[in-house]
Amino acid sequence: EDQVTQSPEALRLQEGESSSLNCSYTVSGLRGLFWYRQDPGKGPEFLFTLYSAGEEKEKERLKATLTKKESFLHITAPKPEDSATYLCAVHTRGASTSGTYKYIFGTGTRLKVLA
Amino acid sequence: DAGITQSPRYKITETGRQVTLMCHQTWSHSYMFWYRQDLGHGLRLIYYSAAADITDKGEVPDGYVVSRSKTENFPLTLESATRSQTSVYFCASSEGRGVNEQFFGPGTRLTVL
Secondary structure, three states: OOOOEOOOOOEEEEEOOOEEEEEEOOOOEEEEEEEEEEOOOOOEEEEEEOOOOOOEEEOEEEEEEEOOEEEEEEEEEOOHHOOOEEEEEEOOOOOOOOOOEEEEEOOOEEEEEEE | OOOOOEOOOOEOOOOOEEEEOOOOOOOOOOOOEEEEEHHHHEEEEEEEEHHHHHHHOOOOOOOEEEOOOOEEOOOOOEOOOOOHHHHEEEEEEOOOOOOOOOHHHHHHEEEEE
């Protein structure tokens, strides 16, 4: 069964304290792995797409990496404005139980950065 | 303004009533999606559409109906609402075929009493 698991569920950091969020996946054929940021009361906002193992993407204080089993979102010297829930999603080649499009989200990591 | 909008933003209804959630996008994206977000489950795909008049089921389609007569609109109807359909609903869109990121609307918080 295709599955996406994110850890930790919640993370509290001091401003400037770097850390990493994990997204592990077991899917039948990965087409792409996505990272999104979600602020309270809002829809997810796209951050990165990774397509193959070894790929890395960077944006400001965020860096996403991908292996054959997991992805990491590294946050360097975070600021309070980085506080949000970070979601990982995979687009797989497999079909869902009902349709043909399979896009699976993890449950997210709630990040709180303290000033 | 360009983007993706949802209406209403908040809705309270009663068990058994029909409810329609609206979604409109101005990018002319071919793909559109409906998700529900519940604590402990994350976002789950309800239905999606690859183009006008083409729709297909996602992971949790039971109790929902969709239509897409125009590229820019993708309404979601709960034909007979149940309490288990209390959730936050997100509409999203993405460009054509291929592995593309999705752009999400602001969500509709639905409560079924």
